């Protein structure tokens with residue numbers, strides 16, 4: 325058996341929903357809990373498969389993890405096993421986030437090279453070079469990264485380009501190094517700042533997170549014994565705003581800070597959409613879509629994770645749009661699926677060229693990764709007729725209850741079980 329989403333396009337979304345906690349903050353914060361000497365409760369954790377897999381991974385190395393109604397309690401006191409399971413790490417890229425904390429706490433760690441969304445090459449060389457700069461010996465054996473050190477020593481680290489994962493991993497490792505570590509050309513994403521705030525609650529001494537220069541003064545130990553609420557998911561928020569635009573609806577998102585999406589919002593306005601916002605809410609009224617040009621870049625630039633979703637909207641723009649993808653060379657995998665819906669899309673070097681059409685038409689499509697799945701839902705909401713989306717295991721990795729929430733906003737969408745033998 326497998327599940328599909330069935331969307332009957334053309335119904336405008338209307339109403340208000342609250343944005344969930346951020347997947348890309350929850351995952352590193354779960355990993356960072358391994359540094360504590362006592363239990364920690366994390367609130368607003370999204371109930372998505374990546375989080376459930378990370379929880380299983382933490383349990384396999386000895387942590388006690390309970391997760392109910394968005395509240396996760398992690399007790400790291402019995403963690404001993406510093407060798408992570410191949411099967412679990414190969415499922416999500418972010419599982420590599422446990423490397424820094426385990427190296428800091430146990431001075432050794434064995435983690436398989438990570439898997440996850442197929443967005444082209446996703447090396448971890450910046451992470452490894454960062455650990456080596458901190459004084460760890462790092463080898464590769466049978467697909468495992470094996471890092472060992474007598475003690476981590478603070479140092480200056482410069483990343484050749486901003487890397488969210490490497491910034492998080494090296495920052496976590498440096499919290500208990502002896503001396504001061506300065507990370508230059510650090511990633512500035514809000515999820516990096518949220519992780520730093522969590523580590524500071526644990527007793528870490530970190531300055532500058534959210535800027536391109538982060539200073540970490542090593543401390544002897546880090547403690548738990550508190551509750552922490554993670555930030556909202558700006559990529560989920562962007563996806564819903566695009567759904568509102570594509571369906572020519574009128575929706576409001578609560579519990580989201582507009583400054584997390586400045587460049588994205590400015591592009592939505594250039595595309596003719598009517599946006600209003602307050603301190604922690606954003607609303608959109610869908611308008612006829614104008615063609616625009618976008619180039620993805622690290623925060624605060626246009627997020628690569630909203631490239632496929634915004635492309636789905638631009639398929640029905642009046643004119644030709646170009647999206648240059650500067651982060652992941654494998655991001656274009658979603659284009660074949662948009663073509664099945666009648667989109668006129670082509671690639672040129674690292675860009676996608678989208679010639680707007682009047683209407684997309686519903687068809688069966690398959691989600692190849694999380695954000696491509698978001699794009700197909702957005703396209704289905706605007707398409708004429710029925711779109712049947714399979715590959716929900718990818719969509720459910722990053723979007724909690726997306727069908728239920730879109731139905732609350734008035735979309736004609738339902739999840740159905742299918743029998744593969746009967747197809």
Ligand code: EPZ
Pocket residue numbers: 347348351417418441443445446447448449450451452485486487488489490511559628629650651652694695722
């Ligand atoms: C994080 O991935 C996010 N995942 C991704 O979101 C997001 O697309 C990406 O950041 C960029 O914003 C999580 O936070 C769990 P990077 P990450 O290291 O950390 C290259 C989603 O859908 N690079 O910032 O893996 C890399 O190839 C996911 O939620 C190296 O060359 O991204 C890429 O070109 C998909 N060597 C660029 O840097 C390294 O050691 C940015 O990657 C590390 C990265």
